[in-house]
Amino acid sequence: MSDIDLLNTGGYQWGIEALVSQLRELRVQSLESRHRLNRPPKLPSRKELHSILDGLGAVLFPNRLGSPDLNDEGIDFFVGHTLDSLLRKLYKQIRRELQFISGHEGDLKETHERAVVITREFAARLPTVRALLDTDIHAAYEGDPAARSPDEILVCYPGITAIIHHRLAHILYQAGVPLVARIISELAHSATGIDIHPGAQIGDSFFIDHGTGVVIGETAIIGRRVRLYQAVTLGAKRFPKDADGALVKGNARHPIVEDDVVIYAGATILGRITIGHGSTIGGNVWLTHTVAPGSNITQAYVRNELFDGGAGI
Numbered sequence: 001m002s003d004i005d006l007l008n009t010g011g012y013q014w015g016i017e018a019l020v021s022q023l024r025e026l027r028v029q030s031l032e033s034r035h036r037l038n039r040p041p042k043l044p045s046r047k048e049l050h051s052i053l054d055g056l057g058a059v060l061f062p063n064r065l066g067s068p069d070l071n072d073e074g075i076d077f078f079v080g081h082t083l084d085s086l087l088r089k090l091y092k093q094i095r096r097e098l099q100f101i102s103g104h105e106g107d108l109k110e111t112h113e114r115a116v117v118i119t120r121e122f123a124a125r126l127p128t129v130r131a132l133l134d135t136d137i138h139a140a141y142e143g144d145p146a147a148r149s150p151d152e153i154l155v156c157y158p159g160i161t162a163i164i165h166h167r168l169a170h171i172l173y174q175a176g177v178p179l180v181a182r183i184i185s186e187l188a189h190s191a192t193g194i195d196i197h198p199g200a201q202i203g204d205s206f207f208i209d210h211g212t213g214v215v216i217g218e219t220a221i222i223g224r225r226v227r228l229y230q231a232v233t234l235g236a237k238r239f240p241k242d243a244d245g246a247l248v249k250g251n252a253r254h255p256i257v258e259d260d261v262v263i264y265a266g267a268t269i270l271g272r273i274t275i276g277h278g279s280t281i282g283g284n285v286w287l288t289h290t291v292a293p294g295s296n297i298t299q300a301y302v303r304n305e306l307f308d309g310g311a312g313i
Contacts, residue, residue: 041100044093044180050187052093055086057164060130064154083123091119094172097179118175122168129167132204136163139205143227158192159208169198200234202226203259210265217254223277226257229265237271237288258293 058066059082062075070078095115102111137160140153147153153160165188173181181198189195194211196202199218205225208214213231216222220234236253255269258277263269266284275281276293285297 041103042096043100044096044183046183046187048089048093049180049183052086052089053165053168053184053187055082056126056168059083059086060126060133060164061154064151083126087119087123090122091115093180094118094177097177100179118172118177121175122171125171129171132167133160133164135204136160136206139207139225139227140209143207144209157211158194159211162188162192162194162196162208162211162214163202163206164188166196166198166200166202170200170202173198200254219252219272220254221256223257223259223261225260227262229263229283231266232263233268233270235268235270 059079062070062079066075066078066082092115095111098111098114099108102108137150137153140157140160141147141150144153147157165184169181169184172178172184178198185196185198192211194208194214196214196216197218197220200216200220200222202216202222203224203226206222207227208229209227210230214228215233215235217235222234234255234257239253240248240251242248252272254272256272256274257263257269258275258279260278261275261281262279263275263281264283264285267281267287268285269275269281269287271288273288273290275287275291276295278293279291279295279297281287281291282296282298285299287297291297
C-alpha cells in the first residue's frame, strides 16, 4: 500500500482528535490563569510592524532606502503617500495593543481616540528622529576608518539599523504602547544581533561598531557621542523581589553612561552605576562600580583593585 493510500484510509494513526482536545484544555487553563475567560483581544502583528518599519526607513531616507525609481520631483509625493498609508497601519497596531491592555475586543471609542493621539504624536516627532539619525550616521563615519561614505553606513551597518528601530520604538514606548515598541526592537535584534530595550534613553551621535551581541537594558541612560563595540552589555546587577517573591519591575537598574565615553568589545557593565564623561572602558572588563570622569579602565586596573590590600585572595 502506498503512502497516499495509507493517508486516504487512515492507515497513519496520529491521534489528532485527542491532541486537539488536550491542546484546547491547556489553552483554556492558560486563559483562566490570566483571567481571560473570553476570546482574548488580538496582539499587534509582528509581520505588519516589520512592513511598517521598512516603510518608515524609506520615508526618512527616501533617496537611499526608498524606491529606486524616485526622482527629485516625485520624492515629496512618495514620502507623503507612503507616510499616510504607514500611519494608518501603525494606528491599527497601536489600537490592538490598547485593546489588549483593556481586555476588550472591538473598536471602542476611547481606545480609538487614544490610538489616534499616539499615532499623531509619533508622526510629529519623525523630523526629530531624522535629525538624530543624521548625527548617528556622522558619528559612525567619523569613528570607523573602514567607512567610505555615510551612504555605506546607512545601508550596510547593523548598528544604524538597530538605532533607527530604537529611536522609533522609544517614542512609542514613551507614548504608552510598550508592546508595539518591544516588537519593533526585537525585529532589529533578530536582524542585527543588537538588543536595545525601547525604554533605554540614548543621546545623539551614538555609534555601535560591528554590534553583534550588544545588550542595552530598559533603564540605561546613554549620553552624547558614545561609542560601543561588539558584545558590550549594559545590564542589571541583580533583580530585587517584592514581599510575594515576584520581580520588582520598572526600577532603575541599568548603567548611566555619560557623554564622550568609549566602551570596547566584550565589556560588561552592570547595575545603576555611572561611567563618567570622557572615560574609556577596555575590552572584556567586568565593571560594577561607578567610574570617575576621564577614567581609563582596563582589565589590569580592575585586577589591581580586587587584590589591593589582599582583597580577593
